[in-house]
Amino acid sequence: xxxxxxxxxxxxxxxxxxxxxxxxxxxxxxxxxxxxxxxxxxxxxxxxxxxxxxxxxxxxxxxxxxxxxxxxxxxxxxxxxxxxxxxxxxxxxxxxxxxxxxxxxxxxxxxxxxxxxxxxxxxxxxx
Amino acid sequence: xxxxxxxxxxxxxxxxxxxxxxxxxxxxxxxxxxxxxxxxxxxxxxxxxxxxxxxxxxxxxxxxxxxxxxxxxxxxxxxxxxxxxxxxxxxxxxxxxxxxxxxxxxxxxxxxxxxxxxxxxxxxxxxxxxxxxxxxxxxxxxxxxxxxxxxxxxxxxxxxxxxxxxxxxxxxxxxxxxxxxxxxxxxxxxxxxxxxxxxxxxxxxxxxxxxxxxxxxxxxxxxxxxxxxxxxxxxxxxxxxxxxxxxxxxxxxxxxxxxxxxxxxxxxxxxxxxxxxxxxxxxx
Amino acid sequence: xxxxxxxxxxxxxxxxxxxxxxxxxxxxxxxxxxxxxxxxxxxxxxxxxxxxxxxxxxxxxxxxxxxxxxxxxxxxxxxxxxxxxxxxxxxxxxxxxxxxxxxxxxxxxxxxxxxxxxxxxxxxxxxxxxxxxxxxxxxxxxxxxxxxxxxxxxxxxxxxxxxxx
Numbered sequence: 001x002x003x004x005x006x007x008x009x010x011x012x013x014x015x016x017x018x019x020x021x022x023x024x025x026x027x028x029x030x031x032x033x034x035x036x037x038x039x040x041x042x043x044x045x046x047x048x049x050x051x052x053x054x055x056x057x058x059x060x061x062x063x064x065x066x067x068x069x070x071x072x073x074x075x076x077x078x079x080x081x082x083x084x085x086x087x088x089x090x091x092x093x094x095x096x097x098x099x100x101x102x103x104x105x106x107x108x109x110x111x112x113x114x115x116x117x118x119x120x121x122x123x124x125x126x127x
Numbered sequence: 128x129x130x131x132x133x134x135x136x137x138x139x140x141x142x143x144x145x146x147x148x149x150x151x152x153x154x155x156x157x158x159x160x161x162x163x164x165x166x167x168x169x170x171x172x173x174x175x176x177x178x179x180x181x182x183x184x185x186x187x188x189x190x191x192x193x194x195x196x197x198x199x200x201x202x203x204x205x206x207x208x209x210x211x212x213x214x215x216x217x218x219x220x221x222x223x224x225x226x227x228x229x230x231x232x233x234x235x236x237x238x239x240x241x242x243x244x245x246x247x248x249x250x251x252x253x254x255x256x257x258x259x260x261x262x263x264x265x266x267x268x269x270x271x272x273x274x275x276x277x278x279x280x281x282x283x284x285x286x287x288x289x290x291x292x293x294x295x296x297x298x299x300x301x302x303x304x305x306x307x308x309x310x311x312x313x314x315x316x317x318x319x320x321x322x323x324x325x326x327x328x329x330x331x332x333x334x335x336x337x338x339x340x341x342x343x344x345x346x347x348x349x350x351x352x353x354x355x356x357x358x359x360x361x362x363x364x365x366x367x368x369x370x371x372x373x374x375x376x377x378x379x380x381x382x383x384x385x386x387x388x389x390x391x392x393x394x395x396x397x398x399x400x401x402x403x404x405x406x407x408x409x410x411x
Numbered sequence: 412x413x414x415x416x417x418x419x420x421x422x423x424x425x426x427x428x429x430x431x432x433x434x435x436x437x438x439x440x441x442x443x444x445x446x447x448x449x450x451x452x453x454x455x456x457x458x459x460x461x462x463x464x465x466x467x468x469x470x471x472x473x474x475x476x477x478x479x480x481x482x483x484x485x486x487x488x489x490x491x492x493x494x495x496x497x498x499x500x501x502x503x504x505x506x507x508x509x510x511x512x513x514x515x516x517x518x519x520x521x522x523x524x525x526x527x528x529x530x531x532x533x534x535x536x537x538x539x540x541x542x543x544x545x546x547x548x549x550x551x552x553x554x555x556x557x558x559x560x561x562x563x564x565x566x567x568x569x570x571x572x573x574x575x576x
Contacts, residue, residue: 008526009505010498011485015433018487054508054524083512085282086520091295101291103282104509105432110286113201117290157437282513283428303424303517 001120004044005029006036006060007052007081012104016050016081019108023121033058037066046076048120050111051098053082053089061096068097077118081106130159134178138162141181141188142195144342150195161194185323185343186267192343193238200238201287203245204338207388208367212334213249215386216365220333221255223363230260233332233359235322236340237264240275240315241284246336247311248297263330265320272317278307322352331361339369346377353378357394366392414561415465416543417517425513426546426557429506434484434550443547449554450474457503457529459511463522466562468540469511471503472533473555478503480551500529514559539563 003025005016013029020027028044030036032055040046049067051060058066060080067073079100080093090101100114115121130138138158139150150158159174166177169187181188203209220230230250234243243264250260264275285294285305298305320326323344335356341349357380360366366381367389368374374381374392381392417425430440453475460468473481482494482502504527515524528534540560548555 009501009508011482011502011505014486054512054526056526083509083515083524085300085513085516087295087298087300088521090291094291094295098291101294102286104512105283105429106286107283107432109201110283113286113288116206117288281424281428283432300516302418303421303428303513 001048002026002028002044002046003048003050004036004039004046005050006031006033006055006063007050008032008055009052012052012081016111019111020048020050022108023112023115032056033060033063033066036063040067040073045073048077048079048115048118050079050081053080053084053093061093064093064096064098077120079114079118081111130155130162130178131175134175137178137182138191138195142192158195162191165190165194185348186321188343189236189267189340200241200284202241202289202293204242204288205370206288207370208336208338209245209249211367211386211389211391212246213253216334216367216391217249217253219363219365221258223361224333228258230254230258230334231330231332232260232262233329233335233337234262234264234315235320235335235337235356237266237275237317238268238271239280239284240264240271240278241280242336242338243275243315244278244297244307244311247307247314248293250314251297251311260314261330262315263318263332264315265318267319267321269319272319275315275317276312278312278315279304280307281305323348326355326359329359331364332359333361333364335360335364335366337366337368339372341368341372350377353381357381360394362394362396364394366394368392414541414543414563415518416467416559416561417514419544419546421517422514422544422546422557422559425517426510426548429509429513430550433506433509434481438551441549443549443554447547447549447554449556452476453531454533455499455503455529455531456534457507457527458534459507459527460525461511461515461518461522462525464520465515465518465522467514467518467543468536468560469507469514470534470536470558470560471507471510471555472558473503474553477550477553477555481506496531500531504529510557536560 003020005013005027007013008031017027028039030039034057051063053060064078067078078098080098081102083104085103093101100118102110102114135155135158142150162174162177166174169177169180171177171180181191224230232246237243243262246262254260266272279301281304297308297311353374373390380395382395384391384393427440449472454472455478456470456472458468458470478499479494482499483490485502486498507527512524515522539562541563542558543561544559546557
C-alpha cells in the first residue's frame with residue numbers, strides 16, 4: 001500500500017512517514033498541494049493521502065477539491081491531518097470530499113484508529 | 128526513591144493483562160510518577176506500600192490502571208461489540224419491546240463515558256422514530272461520573288476511533304475541548320455504583336456492557352457480580368464482556384452466543400421458568 | 412478597549428497537548444519559577460499570525476537545547492545524529508503552527524492561520540500588538556515561553572466560542 005504525505009513541515013512528514021511505514025506502507029512526500037498533484041499527474045496512484053491544510057502554493061483544502069473532481073483518483077482515500085480544528089472547517093473539508101480528519105496534535109494510535117475505520121490497515125506488516 | 132522491582136513487575140503485569148499496554152524495564156520512573164499522586168491520596172508513604180495495597184483493593188487497582196493508561200480509551204473501542212450492538216442486539220431488543228417502545232441499556236464501569244456516548248450515537252442512528260432509549264452509565268468514581276455528565280473530551284481523545292462525520296454531527300467546540308450534544312447527553316444518565324456491593328434499585332436492562340472490569344475482582348466476587356447482573360437483565364437481553372473475558376469458568380447461568388467477532392452472553396432462565404428446562408451448556 | 416485572548420487554562424491545555432503528544436509524556440511541562448528568563452545562549456523564536464474575526468500572533472521562544480531536543484524527537488533521530496539548522500527551524504515552526512492553530516480555534520472565527528516564521532534570536536513584535544496571555548514554562552529543566560498577542564486596532568468581538576453542531 002502506498003501513502004502520499006503532503007505537509008510543508010519536514011518534521012511532520014517525518015512523523016507521519018514513520019507511523020505509516022511501521023504499518024507496512026511505502027511513502028511519497030510532497031511539500032504542498034501542487035507538488036502532490038504533480039505526483040498524481042505523473043502517474044502515482046496512492047491508496048491514501050495524508051494532507052495538511054495550511055501550505056504554500058496550494059493548500060490541502062484546494063488539493064482535496066482538485067482530487068475529488070477527477071475520476072482518475074476516485075479511489076484514493078483522503079485524510080486531512082491539520083491544526084484546523086474549528087467545527088466549520090471540518091465540515092467544509094468533509095463536504096469537499098475528505099474521507100477522514102485528524103486534528104493536530106495526534107498520537108500514532110489516532111492514525112492507526114482512523115486507518116482501521118477506513119479499512120486501510122495493511123493485512124501483513126513486514127517484520 | 129525508586130520503586131521496588133517486585134512492585135514494578137506486579138504493576139506491569141496488571142496493566143498488560145488489562146490493557147495489553149506494556150511497561151517494560153526502563154519505565155520504572157513513569158510508573159512511579161503516575162502512582163505517586165495516588166499513593167499520597169491513599170495515605171501511603173511510598174509507591175511500594177501503595178502497590179501492596181493494590182493487591183487487595185479493587186477500587187484502587189482501577190484508579191491505578193486509569194493513571195497508568197492515559198489516553199488508552201477511545202470511541203467505539205474494539206469496534207466489533209458496537210457492530211454486534213447495531214446488527215443484532217439492538218434489533219433484538221426492538222423486537223422484544225414492541226409494547227413499550229423503549230430500550231434500556233447499562234454501561235457499567237463507564238469511566239469517562241466514551242462507551243455510553245458511543246452507544247448513544249448508534250441509538251441516534253438506528254433507533255426507530257417514536258422509540259425512547261436510556262443509557263445508565265455507572266461507575267465507582269464520582270470524578271468519572273462528573274466527566275460523563277459534562278460530556279467533554281480533549282482533542283487528543285476526539286482523535287481516537289471516532290469517524291469525522293460523527294465528530295461534526297454530535298459534538299461542538301467548547302474552549303479547547305469538544306462537548307457531546309445535548310440530545311445525546313439526555314439519553315445518558317449517571318449513577319454511582321460499586322459493582323462489588325449490593326446494587327441500588329435498577330431497571331431491567333435489554334443490553335449490558337460490562338467490559339474490562341471483572342478482571343479487577345477475585346473469583347468469588349466475579350461470580351457474585353454476574354449473579355446480581357443476571358437479575359437485572361431481561362430474558363431476551365444480552366451481556367457484553369471485554370474481548371478476552373468470558374463467563375465460561377464462572378457460572379452456568381449465561382449462554383454464550385457468537386455474534387460477529389464477539390461473544391454475547393444471554394441469561395439462562397432458571398429451570399421451570401416459562402415452562403422451559405434449563406438448556407445444557409453448548410460446547411464452545 | 413478590551414483585547415481578547417485565550418484563557419490561561421485553555422492556552423495551557425493547548426501547549427500541554429502539543430508538547431506531550433510530540434515530545435513525549437516523560438518530561439512534564441511545568442510552570443517556571445517567577446522571574447526566570449530564557450537563559451543565556453541562543454534562543455529560537457517562532458511566530459504565526461491569525462487574521463480574521465480575531466487578529467493576533469502566537470509566539471514561542473525556546474533555548475537552543477530545547478529546540479534541538481524537540482527536533483530530535485520529532486524527526487525520530489538519536490542524540491548523536493547531526494541536526495541541521497533547517498531541521499531545527501522546521502521543527503520549531505511546526506510546534507508554533509500546532510500551538511497557533513489551536514489558539515486560533517479558541518478565538519472567534521472565521522480566521523486564517525499564516526505559515527510560521529522562525530528565527531534564531533528574537534522576533535521583535537510590531538508596535539500595534541499587545542500581549543494578552545503568556546506562559547512561562549519549564550521542560551526537562553529548560554525554560555520556554557509561549558505568548559499570545561492581539562492587534563490593538565482590530566475591533567473587539569463578543570466572545571462566542573460555541574459553534575453549533
